[in-house]
Amino acid sequence: MNVLVIDAVQYTVAKENGITHIITRNKSDYETSDIKCLSPEDFIACIES
Numbered sequence: 001m002n003v004l005v006i007d008a009v010q011y012t013v014a015k016e017n018g019i020t021h022i023i024t025r026n027k028s029d030y031e032t033s034d035i036k037c038l039s040p041e042d043f044i045a046c047i048e049s
Helices: 003-016 040-048
Strands: 021-023 036-038
Touching: 003 021, 021 040, 036 040
Parallel strands: 021 036
Antiparallel strands: none
């Protein structure tokens, strides 16, 4: 499956379900997204603080 299609599916599912953040290693894939994107490391740091 094309990476852009996978990103679009993840974004759409997140929007439909009120998800406010996406955890991804490819933050650049979501540069135009209105959903905040975090790297896995940023996410761990956030929940540990």
